[in-house]
Amino acid sequence: MKYWSRKQKPKRDQSGAPPVEPLTLPALLWLQAALALAVAPHVWELPVWLTAVFYGIAAWRGFIALRARQLPPRGLVLIVAVLAGGAVFVDFRTLFGRDAGVALLVAMTACKLLETRGLRDGVVLVFLGYLLVMSNLLYSQEILLVAYLLAVVLLMLAAQVLIHRQHAGFKALAPLRLTGKMALQAIPVMLILFVLFPRIPGPLWGLPRDAYKGRTGLSEEMTPGTVSELSKSDDVAFRARFTGSIPPPDQLYWRGPVLWNFDGRRWSSGDKAPRTTPVPFTPEGEALEYTVILEPSNRIWLFALDLPAILPARSGMTPSFQLLRQEPVNEVYRYEMRSYPRYRTGDLEAAERNRGLWLPRSGNPRARELVAEWRARNLQPDAVVRAALALFREQAFYYTLNPPLLGSNSVDEFLFRTRQGFCEHYASAFVFLMRSAGVPARVVTGYQGGERNTFGDYLIVRQSDAHAWAEVWLEERGWVRVDPTAAVAPNRIQQGLYAAVADTEDLPFLIRRGDSRWLRQLAMGWDSLNNSWNEWILAYGPDRQKEFLSGLGFGPVDWADMTVAMTVALGGFSLVVAGLRWRDQGSRDPVTRAWRRFCARLARRGLTRGAHEGPLAFAERVAGSRPELAESVREIGRLYAVLRYGPVVSPTEVRMLQRLVREFRA
């Protein structure tokens, strides 16, 4: 008798609550494991108390499940939820934004675990789990993390399979094998979506303000100590791949913010608004062609070698030749560049000249005295430059990462008292001297040099390569780069930071050239892998996508074309798969075909016929585990056995079998 069929809605019991189909123990344990692993990478950012609460509750829930104890009453769960939410609010002073949001998600997932009884709760938890997995990508998109998250997704998928097919009787690791197969099948779909899903410039939706915090990099201002502080970080700022060979180090000046304004201690930008066309100049000699793969910086700055001649898409250039993008770089960003290392800029406008000479009225008196002396000797601008450089070269100046602190007359103190400084001290003092002497000058910050990765033949530029130098304006030649650091520590320019500072200074591991060769090789290989990841996966943005698709011969494509292409590709793939399956199942013999259809239908419900299992034995087994199907299953099994193994095939019986299979609903 059919006393229950899937189409009927389960009846409600007297209390009005729907009956709960409980989660089986394996399903719950898999789910818990997947959730615990999804939260694990967050442990670095979460407050310690929340980590403890989450894993404590998970362990408690596991204990309850294993010992078949009662779940805590709903009232208690509610109290825990309110307390956890309140604690998150107190800790972060908000419930919004990336950090507080993730914390709240973790806390509420833990609470959900405490009231998880049935299948529906399990499904909710699985989707919370996927959300937790994705939230990890807000913090990092590194290759290792992504690999880890993929593994967690597989586990989550296995938990989902177990939840939906609780009674399929999976053995230990069988769900993983199944989800592995599913994941493999999903790869073509993933590739199609990755390549063709229309990418939109800028974030699809506004991410919370704190989403990009905590990134190191150059700043808009320069005070003594800002660059040297940055030099202690071995984070990669960007990587650059040259079309030809990598140019010599004294050409590797990666131009960043140009600083005009000085208040006696601090340099700040004062640059003019960017234009949408490259600033003209007269190139001399060959151009350098290269590609920059910029790490996220939450800044709009793009870096290019002196002097950039083209503009990447959606960016502009200030009159001081700095490249700026329209929106901050919060993803790995890749752009093509062309620069001319030898150049001649044009005339100086009066306003620009004034800004290039502007100094505070007072302060740094001794430096001004020194310049007055030069003026008395009536030196030409280029002689003034030489005199200043000679000063750095001949006096006892030291290049160090840990210079003494300077007060308000920073230039005086540095030039005449401490004489120990990092590049920002030299650049600042030099520009001050130039301006005092009437030579227009400005500070340029950016990066200098970089390390060649022999694996991929590209240049790695790290935060430790941050640098500050000067530009002076000379008649006939225009803006000329002068690097006072080169006068003090020529090694810094030629061989990088490690060669220029004493061994005793604490540098991060990767910058110390003395470390074992083997380890460095390993690090370079790893960096090369990361670079490929960046270039091909993370930097695959709207521009790259268009470039790639146009390169395939589609001509210019817009998002509508891509949507069509994606739909066609996905549809085509599905058709191919369906066709393969159909051919696999298709057989000329209607009896065999009906039987396979029947078996496939049961297999979808977790009742898979063993390869050696005969029709009657299979029907008996199904009847045993699904008594409501017994009647029809036995009849189908009997008919198939007679038709396949019996002496005659009666068309009536064939039709009967086909009809039974057609009407069969597992």
Place this chain on the structure above:
Amino acid sequence: MASPIEDRLDLAIRQVGSVILGKERAIRLALSCLLARGHLLIEDLPGMGKTTLAHALAHSLGLHYQRIQFTSDLLPADILGAAVYERQRETFVFHPGPIFAQLILADEINRATPKTQSALLEAMEEGQVTIEGETRPLPEPFFVIATQNPAYQIGTFPLPESQLDRFLMRIELGYPDAQAERALLEGEDRREVLARLPVAMTPAQLQEAQARVNGVHVAPPLLDYVQALLGFSRQSNRFRGGLSPRAGLGLLRAARAWALLHRRAHVLPEDVQAVLTAVVSHRLHPGEDSLEQSSAELVHQLLTAVALPA
């Protein structure tokens, strides 16, 4: 639409089952073996009901029954019979041995010497005996149930492989389950039950049933399956030497008998699988990879490794 033959077979199964409690599967196998004109080897410890099974079968089927207790001093003539000189008639008169019966229980066959064993086995194979130049046919039907204690017991001559092959099936009875054992302990003496059993079918009906086994239909997909089983046993390195063509014939015959017992006019893979262990376990020998495995495990591997032909 069960014909009387099938009803009588069912009755025989029920009757024997009332004596040997809880062993319906073994009884069905034994009866299938008989219907397939094969001989049966029961291998088990003493006291498991081997003799009772043979006795009950003979009784239910109305067969003339002889029991031969094999001992180490048993001679071939003790089985086959001998010509004895009779003074009154002044001639040699043949005194038939116990083998001239329809159902022979050869008890503890592995206690006799190989010479005596082979006398019985030759008779089984040929269906006739030749004594002093004269060939005498054995009665019809002729069915041997041999029992054997597990070979590791002291003072036994284990049957060589070639002789084992002459038995269509080898089965084990095993201990009864708790329920059957309780009924056994509570019930009356088995011998009394046995004595009261009516005859379920005549020898002629049995022969008719045997003839009907040959008529059970075997479809090409089933032959494919049997061939796949044989092929796998020959190719896989889990077994040393595969199943012989005789084993294949026996398997098919036994499966037909099994199907008939289950009132089917055609053989299903399930029928083959049901008799597989009994028919092939004494013919399969573990290969180098699977020396540690019991014969039952070996057969199970064979069964699960071979898929039904699509």
